[in-house]
Amino acid sequence: MRLTPRARRRERVPAVTDAAAKLRVSAEKQPRLLTVLFAGKMHDEAVREITPEVDRLTAVDLPVLMDLSGVTHMDSMGVALLVRVAKRHQQRNLPVAVIPGPGPVARLLGVAGLDRILNVAFSRAEAWQALGLAGES
16 A cells, blocks of 8 residues: 555654753752752763753852752763762762652662762752751742
């Protein structure tokens, strides 16, 4: 059976745009806390692309909250980035907390044992408490 041009158009699979697949990072700076928000797929290539931006954003003398609620997938490169930020801040006696969000990212952080290095919290209020900033929101 031969497909007509109309039938071929219906069978096309829409392409994933770079914007939809891209990992995004932004920051909210408050007087006593820096919150870094991640959204998208946190995989090897994307992590390599955003690492300089994360380094620039987190080069502050403030506690850091990394909010991963918008992350849909994370691999070992994502874990390594979190550990790197945490270790750099801990060397300066600055606390770090992570909100993994529900689902696979939370499970990955648990399996990786990151709760031994990071303050893992499941809400902003819990994270503020873990960072010693409770009641300051």
